[in-house]
Amino acid sequence: MNTYVFFDDFMINSRRGIRKRIFKPAKAGVFSQDGITVGSSMVYVPEKGLYYLYYNFLPDRSKDWDRESHYAVSSDGLNFIPAGRVLSVSNTGAYIVYRDNHTGNPDERYKCVVMKVNEKDTSEGRGYVAVSPDALNWNTDTKYRVSEHASDTSNNIFFNPVLGKYQIICRGAHIDRRITTLLSEDLRNWTDPRVILSPNPFDVEYTQYYGMTVYPENGYLLGFLQLYYTDEDDTVWTKMAGKVDSALVYSYDGLIWNRVSHEPMVDRPMPPDFGFATIYISNMNESPDGREWILAAGGGRTDHGWGFKPAYPESELSDFVNKNGNNQLMFYKIRKHGFAGMESYGLRARLQMKRMRVDGGNISFNLCVPTGFVRYRILDPNTRLPYDGFDFDNCVPFTGDDIAFVPIWNGSPIGLLEGKFILLEFEMHTAILFSVSGDLVPAHGVQPEPMLGIPKPMR
Numbered sequence: 001m002n003t004y005v006f007f008d009d010f011m012i013n014s015r016r017g018i019r020k021r022i023f024k025p026a027k028a029g030v031f032s033q034d035g036i037t038v039g040s041s042m043v044y045v046p047e048k049g050l051y052y053l054y055y056n057f058l059p060d061r062s063k064d065w066d067r068e069s070h071y072a073v074s075s076d077g078l079n080f081i082p083a084g085r086v087l088s089v090s091n092t093g094a095y096i097v098y099r100d101n102h103t104g105n106p107d108e109r110y111k112c113v114v115m116k117v118n119e120k121d122t123s124e125g126r127g128y129v130a131v132s133p134d135a136l137n138w139n140t141d142t143k144y145r146v147s148e149h150a151s152d153t154s155n156n157i158f159f160n161p162v163l164g165k166y167q168i169i170c171r172g173a174h175i176d177r178r179i180t181t182l183l184s185e186d187l188r189n190w191t192d193p194r195v196i197l198s199p200n201p202f203d204v205e206y207t208q209y210y211g212m213t214v215y216p217e218n219g220y221l222l223g224f225l226q227l228y229y230t231d232e233d234d235t236v237w238t239k240m241a242g243k244v245d246s247a248l249v250y251s252y253d254g255l256i257w258n259r260v261s262h263e264p265m266v267d268r269p270m271p272p273d274f275g276f277a278t279i280y281i282s283n284m285n286e287s288p289d290g291r292e293w294i295l296a297a298g299g300g301r302t303d304h305g306w307g308f309k310p311a312y313p314e315s316e317l318s319d320f321v322n323k324n325g326n327n328q329l330m331f332y333k334i335r336k337h338g339f340a341g342m343e344s345y346g347l348r349a350r351l352q353m354k355r356m357r358v359d360g361g362n363i364s365f366n367l368c369v370p371t372g373f374v375r376y377r378i379l380d381p382n383t384r385l386p387y388d389g390f391d392f393d394n395c396v397p398f399t400g401d402d403i404a405f406v407p408i409w410n411g412s413p414i415g416l417l418e419g420k421f422i423l424l425e426f427e428m429h430t431a432i433l434f435s436v437s438g439d440l441v442p443a444h445g446v447q448p449e450p451m452l453g454i455p456k457p458m459r
Contacts, residue, residue, distance in 0.1 A: 031331070088136075128144055146168055160216060207228065226281075227247055282297065292334060292338075363407060375397050377425050
């Protein structure tokens with residue numbers, strides 16, 4: 001199964017009256033506790049039918065690594081009720097919890113990366129993969145050591161289906177603010193850190209990459225890149241003061257990444273709203289009905305580093321912040337696969353995708369067409385003529401809003417074309433096409449390939 005989204009035009013053969021449009025998530029909820037930090041993680045636990053939200057308190061701001069971990073629960077992913085401490089991951093920085101559907105070991109169904117910092121020298125530490133059967137009782141004393149240093153960011157682990165390996169996103173060295181990755185087939189033997197994203201000439205001056213979390217989808221991977229805007233006159237050589245935005249990035253293999261837009265994923269609000277100084281988006285889960293993605297972020301009212309005495313001994317939080325709070329967790333919602341869409345302009349807009357091969361009977365379109373219509377057809381790439389029974393006049397035009405509309409050609413399923421090469425074409429009026437999913441493998445070259453991230457011929 002592949003899902004084709006439209007962050008770029010690579011799988012588009014031609015288009016007329018169609019323009020790409022970028023969409024931003026909408027704020028949908030908040031979670032507040034006195035003394036909470038901006039670091040959080042959120043995961044859906046199907047065994048309980050609940051979303052778990054993990055968050056931290058920092059009793060002593062001079063000891064950034066020494067955090068108290070707590071969790072809250074929710075049935076809708078937006079309204080959370082505090083549920084207590086997570087004692088098994090105490091005294092560690094922020095961690096990102098991942099539900100591992102790849103593993104065959106139920107005792108290791110949930111995973112996260114924890115950093116154990118040397119209290120006498122916080123530049124030293126070790127990273128481990130922690131495991132849990134239920135997302136609450138964690139074993140952090142595992143043999144899955146991943147680093148000999150502390151990576152002080154939102155480290156996360158996931159199984160990369162393209163590479164067939166576990167992948168960790170972290171910092172290659174303490175306070176090296178670039179995005180690096182480690183790879184492993186067995187959780188025990190990890191590669192050396194490899195830089196996969198580094199500040200580029202098109203970034204705002206003095207930008208550093210604070211961290212990134214990654215979520216694999218069918219056919220591509222999404223990443224939430226945290227952009228840290230530093231001060232050129234900072235007296236601290238590691239540049240501890242600045243603001244933070246989040247940017248959307250994507251990859252077809254987990255190693256080569258691109259920005260979706262030069263705009264941030266969400267706009268920082270005006271002061272004094274939470275998030276006007278820093279927004280760290282780091283979590284993504286499906287909504288209960290599966291139609292939307294819920295994103296969780298931490299939002300701050302002060303610049304990064306302000307009030308951190310080891311770096312800035314004279315910095316003090318303002319009376320407003322001390323009275324009304326410094327940080328809040330915020331929730332955003334967006335349509336599933338809805339960060340970018342191809343929008344029609346005019347009366348008879350057309351979009352034709354590049355050649356693909358039909359490898360099964362599944363196909364669906366993510367469409368928003370409440371006031372217009374979409375027609376669709378399938379062409380033979382050699383003759384550029386429609387396959388018999390799959391022309392515009394054979395289809396049932398679509399009007400409505402559906403993330404997984406199954407196209408119909410007078411009762412003929414696409415499975416009748418299994419093994420054939422096709423060109424999929426849309427005729428659109430007042431419509432947005434967000435994605436195409438199904439048993440469709442890319443065949444833009446001479447030979448078909450399993451997916452865009454696996455550029456090798458299929459047998």
